[in-house]
Amino acid sequence: MPTFPVIITVAKDESSIAAAIDPILYCDTVTQGLLPVTISSAAQEALVPDSTILSGILHDVAADKLAEWTVLPNTLTTCTFRIHVETVRPSYPSDLLIRLEAASGSNLAALAGLQALAHAQLPHLVPTVLHVGAVTDADGREMEDSITPYYTGTATLEEVWDTLGQDDQRGVVDVVVRAVETLQKAVCGQVGGPKLGYSPDVQGFLRGLPLRNCSLSEVAGGDLVLSSMSADIGQVTFSPSDLADLNRHVVFCHNDLEPRNIFVRSVAGRCEVAAIIDWEMAGF
Structure with missing residues (x-):
């Protein structure tokens, strides 16, 4: 099985997952339980996952099979972190993006359903929702979580757009336009x-x-x-x-199709669209 990176997003409200793949340049390392954790300076006063959350989400993975995980940009109510799992569940990659929200008022299950609809239409561009569930933290607060693969070797279109040649820029735009057209074939009565x-x-x-x-x-x-x-x-x-x-023209839309939510990668010297993420605003 190929090795992929894992990201875990912990959130009590909505936040962009796009920031999750940006590398952290200046970090302090602390230890939480048996796991070494890397936390950015700005994130130390914000929400971070605890060992109870981790064991609840990855309950069938032994602590000694978890590599160092890194907290990515977060807020008081939202956290995204990346973790590599050496021993994974069947059909799971070893690198994941995990999102966690407070159960009260959470729309996570509904959002995961819309992302699953998008994946059914664009399986090559929309991350698979591997799991939706519920966990509690060490204080007993109930949260919902979802797990999707983390895309290694990618960057956001926002990061690289100015470095691309005209052919690559046109190619990326063409792919995104065709993706939007495909999404809009799905209709709803509401x-x-x-x-x-x-x-x-x-x-x-x-x-x-x-x-x-x-x-x-x-x-x-x-x-x-x-x-x-x-x-x-x-x-x-x-x-x-x-x-x-x-x-008469109500169709399925991403509604936040910004360059920061489009992942691209270099393939044989050309820029290709790898994934469209952050479906929090999706709807009809």
Whole structure:
């Protein structure tokens, strides 16, 4: 079996997994239980996984079979770390990306379902969801976790775009465009996603949005008007025909397809798209 790297993401709320593959340049090393842990200076006051979390997620892997794991950029409520497992479960790579969220209000299972849908359409570009489960930390706090493979030998498109030649840039864009077209072949009878909820139509979805810097109003004739609090931005009006047209074109979208969420690798001197990650904003 080939060796791949493993990343574990521990989170109490949503965060980008893209940052997880960036190397940590300045780290202090500490020891937690039997495992050597590498933690960045900025991360030491933020959330880090404990041995209880690790044993809950990798309960069938002996501690002495876990290599050094490295905490990647994290917050008070989110943590991503990478770990290499010498002895792995059947069908698992030895390097993984593991995401953990507080069970209260977690959408992790629903998000994993949408990522599984995307993987079914783009198996060569969307990481497989290997596992979704639940664990507790040393304080007894309940959390949900998911496991996906970690892509070795890759970088984010954001990191390398300026170094690519025009042919490679066009090639990457073509692959991403075709991927979006493939995703949009999936349709649904509702509008929305796990983060913002679902509605039977665009009108209901707009009315249910937690608006902060704008307001939504309905005027005579059935128009919906979305007005910004800033006079410089103005407003957008949706006529009944606009809304009907939008309802006919509700499709599956990633909704955060930024260069930081696209992994690329060099193959025979050419840049190729390796994976599309971070499906937290996905929906219809």
